Amino acid sequence: METLESELTCPICLELFEDPLLLPCAHSLCFSCAHRILASSCASGEPLEPLPAFQCPTCRYVIALNHRGLEGLKRNVTLQNIIDRFQKASLSGPNSPGENCRERPYRQSPTMSGADRIACQFCEQDPPRDAVKTCITCEVSYCDRCLRATHPNKKPFTSHRLVEPVPDAHFRGLTCLEHENEKVMKLRKLAQQVANCRQCLERSTVLINQAEHILKENDHARFLQTAKNVAERVAMATASSQVLIPDINFNDAFENFALDFSREKKLLEGLDYLTAPNPPSVREELCTASHDTITVHWISDDEFSIGSYELQYTIFTGQANFISLYNSMDSWMIVPNIKQNHYTVHGLQSGTRYIFLVKAINQAGSRNSEPARLKTNSQPFKLDPKVAHKKLKISNDGLQMEKDESSLKKSHTPERFSGTGCYGAAGNVFIDSGCHYWEVTVGSSTWYAIGIAYKSAPKNEWIGKNSSSWVFSRCNNNFVVRHNNKEMPVDVHPQMKRLGVLLDYDNNVLSFYDPANSLHLHTFEVSFILPVCPTFTIWNKSLMVISGLPAPDFIDYPEQQQEHHCRPQESPYVSGMKTCH
Numbered sequence: 128m129e130t131l132e133s134e135l136t137c138p139i140c141l142e143l144f145e146d147p148l149l150l151p152c153a154h155s156l157c158f159s160c161a162h163r164i165l166a167s168s169c170a171s172g173e174p175l176e177p178l179p180a181f182q183c184p185t186c187r188y189v190i191a192l193n194h195r196g197l198e199g200l201k202r203n204v205t206l207q208n209i210i211d212r213f214q215k216a217s218l219s220g221p222n223s224p225g226e227n228c229r230e231r232p233y234r235q236s237p238t239m240s241g242a243d244r245i246a247c248q249f250c251e252q253d254p255p256r257d258a259v260k261t262c263i264t265c266e267v268s269y270c271d272r273c274l275r276a277t278h279p280n281k282k283p284f285t286s287h288r289l290v291e292p293v294p295d296a297h298f299r300g301l302t303c304l305e306h307e308n309e310k311v312m313k314l315r316k317l318a319q320q321v322a323n324c325r326q327c328l329e330r331s332t333v334l335i336n337q338a339e340h341i342l343k344e345n346d347h348a349r350f351l352q353t354a355k356n357v358a359e360r361v362a363m364a365t366a367s368s369q370v371l372i373p374d375i376n377f378n379d380a381f382e383n384f385a386l387d388f389s390r391e392k393k394l395l396e397g398l399d400y401l402t403a404p405n406p407p408s409v410r411e412e413l414c415t416a417s418h419d420t421i422t423v424h425w426i427s428d429d430e431f432s433i434g435s436y437e438l439q440y441t442i443f444t445g446q447a448n449f450i451s452l453y454n455s456m457d458s459w460m461i462v463p464n465i466k467q468n469h470y471t472v473h474g475l476q477s478g479t480r481y482i483f484l485v486k487a488i489n490q491a492g493s494r495n496s497e498p499a500r501l502k503t504n505s506q507p508f509k510l511d512p513k514v515a516h517k518k519l520k521i522s523n524d525g526l527q528m529e530k531d532e533s534s535l536k537k538s539h540t541p542e543r544f545s546g547t548g549c550y551g552a553a554g555n556v557f558i559d560s561g562c563h564y565w566e567v568t569v570g571s572s573t574w575y576a577i578g579i580a581y582k583s584a585p586k587n588e589w590i591g592k593n594s595s596s597w598v599f600s601r602c603n604n605n606f607v608v609r610h611n612n613k614e615m616p617v618d619v620h621p622q623m624k625r626l627g628v629l630l631d632y633d634n635n636v637l638s639f640y641d642p643a644n645s646l647h648l649h650t651f652e653v654s655f656i657l658p659v660c661p662t663f664t665i666w667n668k669s670l671m672v673i674s675g676l677p678a679p680d681f682i683d684y685p686e687q688q689q690e691h692h693c694r695p696q697e698s699p700y701v702s703g704m705k706t707c708h
Contacts, residue, residue: 142279255270260274564629564678572666574601576591598662626640
């Protein structure tokens with residue numbers, strides 16, 4: 128009978144099956160226990176929603192549920208019938224467990240009337256139900272419902288002596304009348320604690336199963352979503368288990384028990400949670416640039432936790448509010464999946480400022496560096512021999528022009544400079560964006576003009592004598608700036624050997640400098656409408672061009688600009704040329 132009882136016991140509540148379900152894996156489970164498993168799978172505080180599946184507590188087989196939930200599973204009717212017969216045999220049959228410890232039915236006196244029926248001493252309802260058994264061990268009479276609640280079919284209750292209901296007078300000598308009610312109350316309190324412990328054990332079993340399942344999760348994102356909640360529930364279960372220690376020592380047969388979650392808690396606390404990496408830092412002092420490339424270098428504090436980097440860049444438009452620029456992500460270029468801590472971006476505009484951001488990425492998230500402003504170098508160029516005057520000699524490297532009356536006669540084309548009193552040449556580029564700087568070594572030449580011009584500027588006259596060109600010019604000891612055939616003197620050291628030219632096309636500015644003395648000479652404000660080309664004219668000697676240079680540091684100092692500040696209203700030109708005072 129004991130073997131049969133173990134076969135009829137639910138693995139969750141450890142009681143005889145009640146309304147058993149027949150699972151697809153051939154195991155059985157109480158309907159109420161299955162419902163508690165589904166309820167415990169939901170986070171506390173959330174509404175109970177139908178779950179698509181749960182695991183068999185015996186074999187871990189996944190039980191799939193349809194839209195009906197538990198109602199869609201079959202009832203184990205045969206098992207329920209066996210349990211009913213077993214319970215009847217346990218209570219009154221001759222083959223019940225602990226038969227040698229149970230008394231034969233107590234024969235009531237023939238004179239005992241219906242009014243003398245024995246009431247249950249454990250019932251809380253009024254009036255109490257009729258008793259069906261009296262426990263000699265407990266010295267209490269029970270109705271059928273209270274007997275099942277207080278005397279489950281397991282030790283130590285199977286050794287209790289149960290007889291037919293006996294009046295109190297038959298064992299008054301065994302019971303102290305003063306403490307009889309106290310004993311019943313202790314029994315009730317103990318029964319309630321047993322029920323609480325059983326419910327806690329059920330919840331703990333499901334929680335442990337859920338924690339074990341999450342620890343096997345390979346998806347880091349899904350693990351992070353559920354691990355925190357499970358850890359909190361484990362901590363709460365550990366704290367609440369201390370409250371469930373029985374505080375009644377009814378006799379030496381009962382011991383105090385508490386669920387030990389220390390192993391599970393230690394496992395969860397020992398997990399190494401991955402966090403998003405620290406933001407990297409762009410090393411501007413290590414970054415390099417050419418006229419169309421920028422190499423960005425950066426460092427990161429936790430390189431070993433970073434999966435890859437992402438480089439983002441866009442043209443810096445001078446917006447004061449960088450947040451608005453960052454939010455307009457459509458204008459940003461992105462280079463993903465960079466494994467090293469440097470990258471070279473090709474195909475950039477020359478003489479242009481860019482904003483760069485570096486994003487460090489791992490499975491937990493990403494963080495951006497602070498924005499870094501980097502600039503490509505000026506557009507390099509050479510003198511174009513195809514448009515140079517026939518009496519100019521252009522060096523093989525295309526950087527020097529020299530008057531040479533004895534040079535071979537070249538064929539005349541419409542593109543060539545053809546002035547009779549001047550000899551002109553132009554660079555081989557047309558500039559329509561960016562900020563560019565170049566210098567011209569004038570040497571001992573005393574008659575020259577240096578500046579920019581549209582392609583449409585006439586080739587048969589000095590540059591600066593038309594509305595399509597802007598120049599700085601020297602005529603012996605006279606230094607002037609010229610545009611549209613209007614000149615303005617400029618105060619320059621007579622021994623100046625180099626002239627610096629800064630073209631900021633995007634901001635409509637053309638400036639001239641004395642780089643040897645860090646002096647600003649003059650600035651044109653021009654509303655450019657077409658691409659411009661560097662242009663050069665000489666009457667004697669030679670010029671040498673050095674292009675693709677970064678702007679000198681002194682140009683970035685506002686006090687240098689203010690020293691030679693020009694007021695547009697004093698200009699005699701309608702072209703917007705500034706006048707120096």
